[in-house]
Amino acid sequence: MSKLENLGWVPSDQVDEDVIARVITVQKNSYRISDGTMDYFGHLSGKFINEAESSLDYPAVGDWVEVHKSVDEQKAVIKRILPRKSQFVRQVAGLRSDAQVVATNIDTVFIVNSINQDLNLRRIERYILLAYESGASPVILLTKKDSCSPDEAADALSQVGEVALGVPIIMLSNVTQEGIDEFHHYLEPKKTAALLGSSGVGKSTLVNTLLGKEVQVTNDIREDDSKGRHTTTHREMFVLPNGAMLIDTPGMRELQLWDGESAMEATFQDIEVLEEACRFNDCQHDSEPGCRIQEALEQGELSRDRYQSFLKLKREIAFEKRKQDKKLQLEEKNKWKKAKKSRQEKYNFEKQR
């Protein structure tokens, strides 16, 4: 068995495993990659940079890349990225619609919320949407079970169950360790997981108990900085003692929606069904008499908050899509301008001959 499989690689006869590695840390334009035996400093080949069309084409934590390794120097030239199974994309603030890939090839994403303070159903919906949009499977973790009464816990579970259709929900406590075993059950060897959730819900505490002190040290990277000193860089992808991988990168904490049309259907299956059942084809589900959505809202079958949240997310996605379309238009225009210029140059050149 190749060492790559310990990093989650699925053997394929189309790929030569000797030249494959996985990106474990990305810092600005420097990459750390691993082939399961050794870590390498990675940098992009000139061809790679030339051919990259957008920021989405650059390597991110979790990517499988084809490399040319130099074992002696622990360096590797990254030649291409293998097709991604899933990707989390973050938007970069600014006028132009631009995006950055935060993490890729994630099998399971844990949506972390604490039960006590601010259990926010709308935020959970949003995270489920993000998970589906990325291509990963969501699992919901409700933390700090120790800080609420059994009744409150049961209430939280039923509320979350209503918005998280078909998504596993685990309640746990880092203090009493209740539910931790069930959580571990979802961390499968050779599969990659990531944590998603607001600040303070207990993500770092979970990661620390998962890793234990010893493992964390081996997962840190020692490298020379520009002044020749050894500095320790925090690795962004860990191999857990049971062989599961965990991605913990700051970018995952700043995720926004990005082209989630199909993910909307998975997240709001109940509303999709109601919309389809509406007997008016082009119903705005606004005030039309006999509208199925309106009926469900009035009868309490569909909560008003959930419907509002659905509409809001839909608007947000439509807005993003318009922004992306504008960007595409602009790029098309530039391409055309370039082509026109080169035609002009060719013409001038031929005229001179």
Ligand SMILES: Nc1nc2c(ncn2[C@@H]2O[C@H](COP(=O)(O)OP(=O)(O)OP(=O)(O)O)[C@@H](O)[C@H]2O)c(=O)[nH]1
């Ligand atoms: N009562 C209780 N407190 C917890 C539990 N888990 C974490 N905490 C506490 O909650 C606080 C925040 O936990 P962190 O693990 O730092 O939360 P985080 O999600 O990593 O937050 P950021 O690093 O800001 O994203 C800390 O004071 C923890 O001790 C739990 O299960 N029960």
Ligand SMILES: [Zn+2]
């Ligand atoms: Zn309707």
